[in-house]
Amino acid sequence: MAFVEGYPGEKIKGTTIRHWGFLVIVAVMLVGLMSYFSSDWKAELPSTLFTVSIILAIVLFVSHKVNPLGWKKILQRTSFERTLTQDRMIADRLAELDDSHFIFHDITFELFHVEHLVISPRGIFVIATVRRNEKLTIQKNSLFAGDDPLDKVTGNLWRVCHLVNIVIRKGFSEEVMPKPLLVSPEAESVDVGEFDGIAVMTLDRMNASIENRKEGSIPQKLVESFAYYIKKRYT
Numbered sequence: 187m188a189f190v191e192g193y194p195g196e197k198i199k200g201t202t203i204r205h206w207g208f209l210v211i212v213a214v215m216l217v218g219l220m221s222y223f224s225s226d227w228k229a230e231l232p233s234t235l236f237t238v239s240i241i242l243a244i245v246l247f248v249s250h251k252v253n254p255l256g257w258k259k260i261l262q263r264t265s266f267e268r269t270l271t272q273d274r275m276i277a278d279r280l281a282e283l284d285d286s287h288f289i290f291h292d293i294t295f296e297l298f299h300v301e302h303l304v305i306s307p308r309g310i311f312v313i314a315t316v317r318r319n320e321k322l323t324i325q326k327n328s329l330f331a332g333d334d335p336l337d338k339v340t341g342n343l344w345r346v347c348h349l350v351n352i353v354i355r356k357g358f359s360e361e362v363m364p365k366p367l368l369v370s371p372e373a374e375s376v377d378v379g380e381f382d383g384i385a386v387m388t389l390d391r392m393n394a395s396i397e398n399r400k401e402g403s404i405p406q407k408l409v410e411s412f413a414y415y416i417k418k419r420y421t
Contacts, residue, residue: 188280188287189413191421194273194301197292198256209245213238252294272315275371276302279389280313283396286406288413293420298346305413307406308399310364312346313392314339319372322386329368329381336368340384343368357415360408367395 220234250257255273258266273292280289280302287306294300302313316322316339320332329336343366354362366384369392370376378386387395 187285188283188289189285190277190281190289190291191417192291192293194277194292195255195270198253198259209242209249212245213242216241248297251297252299254299255292269315269317272317272371273301275389276313276315276369276392279392280304283393286409287396288409288416290416290421293416295346295416295420296349298342298349300346303416304396305404305409305416306396307404307409308396309404310350310362310412311367311396312343312350312364313367313369314343316368316370316373316386319370322370322376322378324378324381329378329386331370339368340366340382343384344382354408354412358408358411360404362404362408365399367392 216238217234220230220237224230224234255266255269258269277289277291280287283289283304283306287304290300290303290305292299292301293303295303300312301315302311304311304313316331316336318331318334320334323330329340347364347366350364351362354360368381368384368386369389370387371389373388376386376388380386385395
């Protein structure tokens, strides 16, 4: 059985509470400090509130980046339930991999939310989800699920892959480019097998795609060292 760290949805409540608490503390401290050092706080109140609003907007943006499920739970409850179900379908299937695999769910890697990360001697795999169960097509060099463009999903997949490559190169003096996987957990089949170097597949093909990969082998020592690094720093 694979080593598994985390499970989709299990830390949403704690993370959301911490973020909201941080927002309140930041707001109170900013207003307090700016009022304290102001010679006429009433006259400067509009500029103070404007400055605080800008800073809080930045904090909210970062919070949304690192905790998208938490925000979806607040703003889009129905969509959240479906997203969580899809993520758990993938997590449960990945758990069936053997003990040479290290699996991380729902982590933030350098401000990018990573749904699933698999580290194994066969390679490193960054996995994202096709949320809509509609026909996949390629139109004008973009991947679509029905009428929904998946540019953000595919772009973030490659960004995370390149960031992982940079971290391994700098920290472990090895050249490892992760393989991006895009999984449609609710589809019985997909008409697009690959897009821009990203393997596209159904849930039932995911584990076999990981286990049967022949290129990109990694020394076991690097697998364990990098998995430990991810666990200590990002979980």
